[in-house]
Amino acid sequence: MKLSTRGKYGLYAMYYLARHMDDGPQSLQSIASVGIPKQYLEQLLGNLRRAGLVGSVRGSQGGYRIARPPGEITVLDVIDAMEGPLELSDCMTDENVCNHSLQCPVRHVWHRLTDSINRELSGITLGDMFQQPQECEANEHDG
Amino acid sequence: MKLSTRGKYGLYAMYYLARHMDDGPQSLQSIASVGIPKQYLEQLLGNLRRAGLVGSVRGSQGGYRIARPPGEITVLDVIDAMEGPLELSDCMTDENVCNHSLQCPVRHVWHRLTDSINRELSGITLGDMFQQPQECEANEHDG
DNA sequence: CGATACCATACTAAATTGGTCGGGTATCAA
């Protein structure tokens, strides 16, 4: 069971924008400098923009900025935008995959797990992440 | 964010074996009858066997049986056996992916989420699942 | 010995992941 790197990259990017929210629009180049492939990040920022989490300014001196205060954006918002909504199994959303859905004990477990994950992630905002003060690189450097 | 069907199938199989623990070894055929492709399930049961969650009896009249009482097997045991241990990101296990791992706010979020998931899943046993009494088919039928 | 049933490995098609590429469009500044 793994998350894709999209969630991680998206969270890095949002955290970066949260920390630079008073510095004007941040270029893709500068956001990518934490260690994310630039053209890949561009796609990911498109998702964040369409989800309403960041705004963008085109043209020279343009870039991205966070759309709401860091305390009003949760980690769940970011992960949902990057990886799509949490759907542990088809039987959670597709009514006719299973003919006893509502009584299914497996489905019941999935439901509990879904709630638990959503509760945890919606309880952490980008602002909360500032409690852990250090910057972080997205991937390896030598040294 | 999705789980593979392996976790679901594995949980179906374990639940079935838990309910038939006093009926002697259950053949692959009979376990598969809840709606899991037989040869695929065979692989999955191999994982459960190697994880020590089920025992098998070869030969005629053989089959699989649950290795411990249902109250002593958690959903986490099953999911771990089927999908491998929960590893949300490489940076959780690989020390040199990120050079500021311990201070990384993203890593901190991943850590909280990992704990939350493991806590939830280890708090549910196969025995607990009997509280939801109905059998359930693993996939679609007509009707 | 032969039917039953588990064991093991290899193979496959389709989907997903983690990018890359190439060309567009908006904006600013000279």
Next chain:
DNA sequence: TTGATACCCGACCAATTTAGTATGGTATCG
């Protein structure tokens, strides 16, 4: 108006994973 900057967008790609299939083997019972 032109050119540089920088976002926008869809297509493409290799590698991996997923969800099975196929095939042959091995153990056990009767």
